[in-house]
Amino acid sequence: MAVNVVSVNETDLIDRCITILQNNGVIAVPTDTIYGFAALVSSEEAVRRIYEIKGRSFTKPLAMAVGYVADVFTWSKPTLTTEQLSSGDLLPGPVTLMFERQASLPSYFNPNVSNVAIRIPNCQFMIELAQRLKQPIALTSANYSNDPSSISIEEFQPLWSQLDLIVDAGVLASNDRRGSTIVNLTQKDYFHVQRQGIDHERITQYLKDHCHLQEQTTVL
Numbered sequence: 001m002a003v004n005v006v007s008v009n010e011t012d013l014i015d016r017c018i019t020i021l022q023n024n025g026v027i028a029v030p031t032d033t034i035y036g037f038a039a040l041v042s043s044e045e046a047v048r049r050i051y052e053i054k055g056r057s058f059t060k061p062l063a064m065a066v067g068y069v070a071d072v073f074t075w076s077k078p079t080l081t082t083e084q085l086s087s088g089d090l091l092p093g094p095v096t097l098m099f100e101r102q103a104s105l106p107s108y109f110n111p112n113v114s115n116v117a118i119r120i121p122n123c124q125f126m127i128e129l130a131q132r133l134k135q136p137i138a139l140t141s142a143n144y145s146n147d148p149s150s151i152s153i154e155e156f157q158p159l160w161s162q163l164d165l166i167v168d169a170g171v172l173a174s175n176d177r178r179g180s181t182i183v184n185l186t187q188k189d190y191f192h193v194q195r196q197g198i199d200h201e202r203i204t205q206y207l208k209d210h211c212h213l214q215e216q217t218t219v220l
Contacts, residue, residue, distance in 0.1 A: 008169040020164045028142050030169035031121035033094045033180050034149040035142035044108045047138050053162045056145040061110035063096050063117040065137045067130030075102050076116050079188045089206040092120040094198040098184045149177040192216045
């Protein structure tokens with residue numbers, strides 16, 4: 001096993017991850033859906049490295065993970081209330097929510113894109129990491145761009161050498177490569193499912209029945 005691979009149960013793992021991220025590092029992390037590559041949104045160097053490691057087009061936006069529902073309001077302009085977001089049906093969970101971005105996000109992060117995609121993965125490691133960092137984490141799937149998503153670290157082993165740390169949680173319980181369901185909520189009273197991922201039927205039903213939103217089948 002490579003020296004930069006550590007168990008998710010390792011003592012002081014969060015401290016180690018924070019130190020690496022605060023020094024422009026890129027790490028591989030488990031989530032409630034698939035493995036991801038993570039860096040600090042505040043690190044322009046690390047954000048650029050994520051694109052380079054994945055061979056991803058710089059025109060493709062990255063999502064970001066936060067630790068609290070309140071953070072969603074810090075970095076975006078939600079069209080849902082705190083109660084709707086934090087009922088347990090959306091956050092934390094296997095969903096990525098797209099809202100208009102706040103001006104507080106750095107201009108190099110997804111430049112020329114007016115929206116931002118935000119997650120709170122239902123994963124204790126990711127929640128604790130984001131809460132202790134007190135800042136957003138750039139997050140994207142752990143793979144070469146356009147390759148299948150990874151549910152174990154072995155599936156992106158060719159990329160290990162380019163990462164500062166790989167957090168191993170074994171084969172993820174989701175056992176589902178679709179990733180999170182992505183929902184565009186930029187327009188008040190409407191939603192558009194941009195990607196049907198894990199739990200998409202349940203999430204869609206919640207938005208209709210409890211948030212009283214109307215579904216739009218075309219891009220907003």
